[in-house]
Amino acid sequence: MGSSRTHFTEQFALKYGFIKNTFVLNNLLVMYSKCHYLGEARKVFDRIPERNLVSWTSMITGTIQNGELVDGLFLFLEMKWGGFMANEFALGSVLMACSGLEALNFGFSLHGYALKIGIEFNLFVGCALLDFYGKLRLISMAEHVFESITDPDVAC
Structure with a gap:
C-alpha cells in the first residue's frame, strides 16, 4: 500500500x-x-x-519487524510497567529481538516470564525460544524447548 x-x-x-x-x-x-x-x-x-493489549502488541511487533529491536524491547518493558500481561505474539516478537541483539539475560528472563504466565509451550513462543537458543548456540536449551512444545510443526 x-x-x-x-x-x-x-x-x-x-x-x-x-x-x-x-x-x-x-x-x-x-x-x-x-x-x-x-x-x-x-x-x-x-x-x-x-491502549489495550492489541495496541501494545501491534506497536511492539511493528517496531521489531521494522528493525528497531532495542526500541521494541523498551516498548515491551513499558507495556509491562503499565500493567499489561504479554500475549504470545508480543513475547514471541521480543524473543526474536533478543535473538538479533544476542541479549542473553533478557531472553532468559523472557523465558522465565513465559513459564510464569503459562505460555512457554505455545507454538509461537516455543519457536521464538528455539530461534533464540539456537542462534546463541545453547543447543541443550533448544532441545528442551522443542521437547516441551505441545504440537511442534515444520516452522520450528
Missing part, C-alpha cells in the same frame, strides 16, 4: 469521526507498520486514548 493510500485511510477515519476509536487506531497502526512508516505508526500509537 503506497503512502498516498495510507494517508487517505487516516484522513477518511479522521473526517468521519473514527479517529478516537481504539479498534480503528490499532488497525491504522498496523497498516503504517506494515508499510514501513514506523514514525507514523508511533504517532497513531501515541494518540490512542485507551
